[in-house]
Amino acid sequence: MEILSALFAFLYQAGDAFAFLVLAACGLAIIFGMMGVINLAHGEFIMCGAYVTVFAVRAGLPLPLGIACGTLAAGLVGILLELLVVRHLYNRPLDTIVATWGISLIATQGVLILLGSTMRGVGTPLSSFTFGDYSYSQYRLVLMAAAVVVLVLLYLIFNKTRFGVHARATIQVPHMAEALGVNTRLIYCLTFGLGSALAGLTGGLYAPTMTMVPSMGATFIMEAFVTVVVGGADVFLGTAPAAAVLGVIKAAMTSWQGQLAGQISMLIAVIIVIRVLPNGISGWLLRERG
Amino acid sequence: QSPVKIGVLEDQSGEFAAATLPKVHGIELATEEINKAGGIAGRKIELVVYDTQSDNTRYQEMMRRVLQRDKVDVVFAGFSSASREAYRPIVNQFNGLAFYNNQYEGGVCDANMIVTGAVPEQQFSTLIPWMMEKYGKKVYTIAADYNFGQISAEWVRQIVKENGGEMVGEEFIPLGVSQFSQTIQNIQRVKPDILMTLLVGTAQASYYEQAAAANLKVPMGSSVNVGQGYEHKRFTPPSLANMHVTTNYIEEVDTPESKAFISKWRAKYPNEPYINQEAENSYHAIYLYKQMVERAGSTDREKIRGVIAKGDVCVDAPEGKVCIDPKSQHASHTIYLAQVGADHSITFPKVWNDIKPYWLGDAGCDLTKSDPSAQYTPSNPPPKG
Amino acid sequence: MLAKANKLLNGPQTIGRGPAFWTGFVIVVLAAAAYPSFTDGWTVGNTVYFFNWIFMALGLSLIWGYGGALSFGQTAFFGLAGYAYGILTLNYGSDYGFTILAVVIAVAISAVFAAVLGYFLFFGRISGVFLGIVTLSVTLVFERFMAQTAGPEWRIGDARLNGFNGMTGMPPLTIPWFGGDIVLFPDVQLYYVILALLVVVYLGLRILVNSRFGNVLVAIRENPERAEMLGYDVRKYQLIAFIIGSSLAGLSGVLYTSWGQYITPSSMGLTAAALPVVWVAVGGRSDLTATLVGTFAVLSVFQTLTIYGSQYALVVMGALLVVVVLFAPQGLIPGIAGLSRRLRGAR
Amino acid sequence: MTALLQTIDLNKRFGGLRVTNNVNFELDEGEVHCLIGPNGAGKSTLFRLFLGEHSPSSGRILYAGEDITHLKPFQRIRKGISVKFQVPGIFAALSVRQNLTIALQHHLEGASLDEEIARLLEFLRLTASADMQAASLSHGQKQWLEIGMAISLKPRLLLLDEPTAGMSPDETYETGEMVRALNADGVTVLAVEHDMAFVRQIAQRVTVLHFGQIFAQGTVAEITANDAVAEIYFGHVDHDD
Amino acid sequence: MTDARTSGSLLAMSGLRSGYGGKPVLQGVELTVEQGTIAAVIGRNGVGKSTLMKTLIGLLPAMDGAVTFEGRDISGLKPHQRAHLGIGYVPQGREVFPRMTVEENLKVGEMIHGAKKPADYDRVYDFFPILRERRKQRAGTMSGGQQQQLAIGRVLVGSPSLILLDEPSEGIQPSIVQEIARIVVELNRSMGITIVFVEQNLEMIRAMARHCYVMDKGRIVTEVAPEQLNDRETVRRYLAV
Ligand SMILES: Nc1ncnc2c1ncn2[C@@H]1O[C@H](COP(=O)(O)OP(=O)(O)OP(=O)(O)O)[C@@H](O)[C@H]1O
Ligand SMILES: Nc1ncnc2c1ncn2[C@@H]1O[C@H](COP(=O)(O)OP(=O)(O)OP(=O)(O)O)[C@@H](O)[C@H]1O
Ligand SMILES: NC(N)=O
Ligand SMILES: [Mg+2]
Ligand SMILES: [Mg+2]
8 A cells, every 4th residue: 555655646746747748838839849939928828828717717607618718718819919920920930939028028017917916716626535645636637637638639630630731731831831722821820829729728727726927827838848849840749758758757856856856857857858869759759660 | 305215126027026016005105105294304205116027137237226326315125035135235335225125034234234024033933833832843844945945944943943843844946836746745745733835936826726725734834925925815715724924914914003004005005906014014114214314314324324223213113113123224023923714814813012133133243333244044143253 | 461351350241341331330439438428327337237248149149140059048158157257256356356367267167168068969969949948958957056055055165156046245357457456346447348348259250250160150050961061060160159159158147247246046047048039139140240239229228118117118028029020020230221221222 | 993982781771661772882983973763762862871961771881992981971071072962952041152152161262262253153154143142043053053062172072963953955964064074184973863865975884773772783875775774764765866 | 635615725924024022033924825735834044934833823923914814813812722723833842741741741732622622542642653652651751753753743632723843854763754744644635634834854845745935034935846846956046055
């Protein structure tokens, strides 16, 4: 029982870290991994999803519906931004750093001005359960499940649907996709919207567990970028193993040496993984497959 | 007559804005009252306010600006200890005078600084013995992994030991971390009687929600929550239930002085989310400064310090009487022990009057004699003699 | 010899050529030299503060704009050199112009670290965003590590690292002089020293990027494979550019530390790390002059906004960034240059 | 005659695919040699192995008697090998002039560099485009530019992967004459081509590659007369000259 | 051969001008392409052949003049809208989607005609068996010639009514060049697909084209009969450098 309890505890922690990395990264995996847009406002899409979720729940909607609202709202904001700003930057992805950083400043401070420096949360749903020596939050299991479902859905969307094929074609050689009849503007818009919506979903899912402040997105952004980049160019092949590797390392080091070790070890793992696999995990997987 | 110029550098945006915006309001409220009543020795107060954006380099730029260009008489500046340390060299370089109106980890012995915030000997030597008596002797600390957290944790360690308790764990959390599942499990592993949470910033505040969701129900103590971040107002009950905080003021303090203060405040700032400890500090600090200037007959730093050296600079603040200790230039306070209920209501099981910031002076800091311009800690005290 | 220097100053890798440009350049330098007599002490000290950052921006322009390698971690070198300066001067004081020696040693330390890290990166064939994330990770590791060195056990000699609160108390730069060192507080003297340094670094980099070395660097940016197939050791060139650029980041760090007598881990954090990228991108990354002017412009506009913009400052800053990126694709300075050329052309 | 370039049991696999299959190939100093073979036969891969862009799964590569199997690409180039790739590899954002400067600055500088650039631009018919961005050249012009960069290195061995793709017959002929002139100056040339007119014009020897293996070797006449080669490669040509 | 009802002009250009960055390359192209024909465009490097193709598919906006397709002015349409009308474009330089598999590359071609026509993969795979064999290989790792086959196959999937081919023979082995010529002619015969192609390979032009237009300095300067291309003098006149 002792061992079982410890084992479960570790799995739970690794799963928790995995879920956080996957959910933090999934929206970015699309926007950055697919479109090459370095979206420093990713955290603000998460914040948007979280805020809308909280508003919706306070207005009386059940939490799942609230999260759906948050997802949708972030997606719409994403589409709007794509039309106004991002659209003009596809052929110079590095400039997106500056533009999205600007958007992030506007969003964070704008929300602060409009909605105040902080907002009351909604509280974590579901209760706790006990396994062995420890008690755990059930809601965290929901987060883990959500991470897996999101990964599977994304894989299916991008590899099995026409939209996915068109999106990848558009991102790789836009003018040829266009010349072959793909409405690339629409594809860009939808892809960016999808990425934003996923960020919103993450915000909605984590809203009940976090302090609601305009800068809340910042805590996701580092982990998100690290996961996506360690994953490499092929987002779906890469993100899951990257999140798994980093999640296990982070959980192990945190439980052994505390949060600082967890954070630093994850960063060092990133440096080592990229040194060993200069094209990320998916680059390596693809090469091995030949 | 030329006005008395007060520089105000506070984080009105960024990570710390939630706790800091009320500080600016406190300063503005006191200024308005004083100006209405004729000013400081007949001189009006003029505020020069800059938003430091929770960014330490901005403190450096703006501190230089208020001292060198705006030529203010005094500066009210800083939320985080890091921001204070960023601007302190500049205040020293220009021989200015700065008020730091924040509770902090203590130990700053600097003639250019006046501190109205509470310090560990005021907050922990009251809170910890009380809690250990009530809940037990096994203590676990989680703290923000920087000077404030580490030095506060050092204080906790020392006071727990002095009172015959046992530290069963200590964990430091880097700033900005918002995920605590593992920490929660680490705490469960050793089953402490008391959990001291010295977490800072809005990201770390997520701890409480997550701990409650995992059904972790250890009585908690803190020097920062409630009083600074009003988490009991922001979080859904009962995530902060069973939290105990020693603070020199919060808006639930139920005295006539406090009530009068709150009604004035709400009249001017009806949408204020909360009037926290730092807001009250900032408010009464203006009155402290007024008294110093009037008694010194000047805004000259040395003359003001001469007044402080007399040891009787006191005001009747909303919290109660506040006096400046001449050796350390820190403030004495009324300390309220606030206990958070399951519905996040606040009760005050105990109140201590006139708790002095004694440690620095006892340890050897005496600004009436010398000015080391340094920060000390229990394990790194001032050199004796 | 002179002709050669002239050719290098005016080579193809820099915009702004010919007599008109250089006349303008001389006028700007003269104006900058005369400027302190027309303004107050704060403005002078504050201008020096802006100058301090420009070295890091120029270094990044070399690495990224010319070499095509986006380093997101220049602040690692900034911080490293800043701390090195602090540790050296807190231990050995500032007598006999030791501060100058400390500057040299600190910059050398960041160069050595850049050499080691750069070897690891470029000889490991890491490129593109991977390079960005690795360098960012390095600076964040530094930040997280330094942030937790608050305890008294974290000291090197007399210098307490002092965790997140930052290290203070190091002396400003001093120049040894008969009858007592000249202390360079952020005022007129320091201004002239830094201005001179800036002019020298700018001209030096101009010569560098228009030299053989610069040609190869831009070739690598455009097509590393082809550059290699022309017989150039791509990794070596990237490494050298990285070392030079990172040393300049180190120089910024030292100057910043001595300017405010303060260095903090947050100067290596995420926001700090993003800033040089923003300055360089906004100014116009593939040109030194654009980077220099652009960085200065962004710094002063942002500070002005902070002073006068109250709570809207950050919103306006954000909007300005978006607007610049949308309407000046080459960067602010080339954008303005292009616009004025078109206006002149139209007339 | 000694072999300038020699491969010994050279193999390259991608996953399960054997793209280079036990190739023992010899290129003599001073010859013009053409490498032909069906699409996907492994010609470009062989070039990349010569250059060190790919490392072989097994086998060795000798250049002028020295084992270069483990040298880095730039080190091989410095030994006198130069290449024009199948897909034009130029510095897109730089001007045509800068493209050439970067190739020439190895051994020239100052006025002689400028002269040489002017001469080359004339030769490549790019004088009018000298200050244009290389990206805005037409496909054929890019090919020319890349050839120009390749010969700028004054190589001992010149590798050309489909140098005349996209060129008109006349230009192809000009290119052939250029190759012959270079050869007369002592440059050894190995060219991959599908344009048989070009092969006939320049080749002293031809190697046919098929499924990564040497399938046939000989003079142009021998190869064109070889029915097996016709089967896999030429198809049924009505010889019109 | 052509059906009377469908004959007449399918594609027409009048006074067509376009180019890059405000500088026109096409200087007023006048050309009419009949329904069901095969038309070749020849000309030296850099005269604007590829520019013409890009303008027809809409990747470059016309600065002046008009393009009509099936009697309708399409000058204002976006490339994908033109593709939906049934125009297929095979660019110079292949431009396959490198990190997608062969199969996925073909899938994109379904969008020609707005995906209203059923996609016929088997026909494409029969034309180019290597594509079937390498269905799962990433296109970026295919050889040059294999990529060219993929680029052609990609438009055939969508059964376009007009195909624009920019140098289809480039980089392709002779037997497959003949094969492509045969396929194109067959598509044209059996399905009435109209073809406009740019080509340097005279043999291929002779084998395919019914009309051959010569381009120079951004204009169509003359038409020559494909058979005339046998004649060295004619060729020299129009294509000499
Ligand atoms: N990275 C890779 N992964 C898998 N297969 C590859 C890879 N690179 C090349 N190939 C395969 O190796 C074979 C040889 O390709 P190569 O480019 O050498 O052919 P080639 O002879 O130059 O053909 P072409 O005349 O069409 O240019 C092809 O079948 C190609 O698909
Ligand atoms: N992207 C571009 N930007 C600017 N100019 C260009 C661009 N592409 C082509 N040009 C110019 O337009 C002219 C015509 O180019 P185009 O590609 O149409 O030639 P082409 O006839 O297809 O030649 P080739 O036979 O070499 O393919 C060339 O002189 C070229 O310099
Ligand atoms: N002073 C503080 N809470 O940092
Ligand atoms: Mg090939
Ligand atoms: Mg062309």
